[in-house]
Amino acid sequence: MTASGDRPEVSIILPCLNEAETVAACVSDALSWLQESNTPGEVVVVDNGSSDGSAELAAAAGARVITEPRRGKGHAVRRGIEGTSGEYIVLADADGTYDLRHLEPLVEPLRNGYDMVIGNRLRGAMEPGSMPRVHRYLGNPLFSVAISLIAGQRFGDCLSGLRAFRREPWFVMAPQAAGFELESEMCLRAGRHRLRVAEVPVAYATRQARSKLRGLTHGWAIARFILLDSADIIFFVPALLAIAAGVGSLIIGVVVTEGVEVGSVPWQPVFAGGILIPGGTALITLGLAAKWLAWRRGVAKSDWLIRLLSAHSAPIVEVLLLGGSVALAAGAGLDAYLLWGWSRDTPPPSPLGLGAVAQTLVVTGLNLIVTAMLVGVLRVRSTFEAMEGEGPGGNPEGNGV
Numbered sequence: 001m002t003a004s005g006d007r008p009e010v011s012i013i014l015p016c017l018n019e020a021e022t023v024a025a026c027v028s029d030a031l032s033w034l035q036e037s038n039t040p041g042e043v044v045v046v047d048n049g050s051s052d053g054s055a056e057l058a059a060a061a062g063a064r065v066i067t068e069p070r071r072g073k074g075h076a077v078r079r080g081i082e083g084t085s086g087e088y089i090v091l092a093d094a095d096g097t098y099d100l101r102h103l104e105p106l107v108e109p110l111r112n113g114y115d116m117v118i119g120n121r122l123r124g125a126m127e128p129g130s131m132p133r134v135h136r137y138l139g140n141p142l143f144s145v146a147i148s149l150i151a152g153q154r155f156g157d158c159l160s161g162l163r164a165f166r167r168e169p170w171f172v173m174a175p176q177a178a179g180f181e182l183e184s185e186m187c188l189r190a191g192r193h194r195l196r197v198a199e200v201p202v203a204y205a206t207r208q209a210r211s212k213l214r215g216l217t218h219g220w221a222i223a224r225f226i227l228l229d230s231a232d233i234i235f236f237v238p239a240l241l242a243i244a245a246g247v248g249s250l251i252i253g254v255v256v257t258e259g260v261e262v263g264s265v266p267w268q269p270v271f272a273g274g275i276l277i278p279g280g281t282a283l284i285t286l287g288l289a290a291k292w293l294a295w296r297r298g299v300a301k302s303d304w305l306i307r308l309l310s311a312h313s314a315p316i317v318e319v320l321l322l323g324g325s326v327a328l329a330a331g332a333g334l335d336a337y338l339l340w341g342w343s344r345d346t347p348p349p350s351p352l353g354l355g356a357v358a359q360t361l362v363v364t365g366l367n368l369i370v371t372a373m374l375v376g377v378l379r380v381r382s383t384f385e386a387m388e389g390e391g392p393g394g395n396p397e398g399n400g401v
Helices: 023-036 054-061 073-082 104-111 133-151 167-173 182-192 215-229 231-255 270-296 304-310 316-343 351-387
Strands: 010-016 041-047 064-067 088-091 116-120 163-166 197-201 260-262 265-267
Touching: 010 023, 010 054, 010 073, 023 041, 023 054, 041 054, 041 073, 054 064, 064 073, 073 182, 088 104, 088 167, 104 116, 104 163, 104 197, 116 182, 133 182, 133 215, 163 167, 163 182, 167 182, 182 197, 182 215, 215 231, 215 270, 231 270, 231 351, 270 304, 270 351, 304 351, 316 351
Parallel strands: 010 041, 010 088, 041 064, 116 197
Antiparallel strands: 088 163, 116 163, 260 265
């Protein structure tokens, strides 16, 4: 319901699943802010399958209620945005933990050009017991630091459920998460698209009803999402650095046969190379699998790498098989050469370094062959899904959720 007859400037969206104890008060508080601030707006409760009368209570309190049968906060939020028209959107939980009577600090930065404003609970007045200590001092800061590093933008409370954003940037971010990963995805997308994001301190109250948040379950869901969504940074960047360091170590090990003096101990860098290069190629394999899975689930959008993997005209499988076979054969050949030299008591120069190179080639070749087989399997699955008329995400709509 709108707070005035004008076109809504602000749409306050409250996803709701069995919040009978608090949803009416949340609606009343939000409407109170709209009226007292003379802001043309609406309060919309998105009922996500409540069985306790939450929808009826929200409507009686003055909200416009729309329904989203697919369970998950992400589904509910997207449905809410589809069903509203405000230029500025305020997203909050309907559990009474956020103060919806004072939303000006969230909306005013949007009027001044910011794309999104996040309510930082860790910098605001937090009631005792409102957030478990492990979440407050470990989980939330850890996720915020990880997302900040990946997104290239600092976030102090990336998991906050109270935030506001302009409508246009929402479609730029285009989040696809179905559940509690939504807030993390919005931060990742905002950073990648270089959106202007501000944080303001907000109060955080103790939840009256039993929390639906399960620390380990939802924590793992968020961590898994970050891994899938950011495979190119989490896997590929360390992989390339490891391979480069490994190649350098092998070169030093072959050239400097006596090893490198580290204090009073000679260090043989060849052993580092024999670990770093195969480890790097294994990380690339994991990264390819994670990136493909993220795309198929609709978590990540297509990019040049996905297009390359899915383009059957691109001989990536053949190139990987050829590279792996050549590396495997070269490593086996070098091993045979070393064995022949030792059997004749005429070992080649730098046998330790060459032996490390041989073993690195063998393991790396096997890794590349496994990667080729993985890409082949992914392409076969893609072909079957295309024949069945399915889009990315394994469903006809191709929405991945």
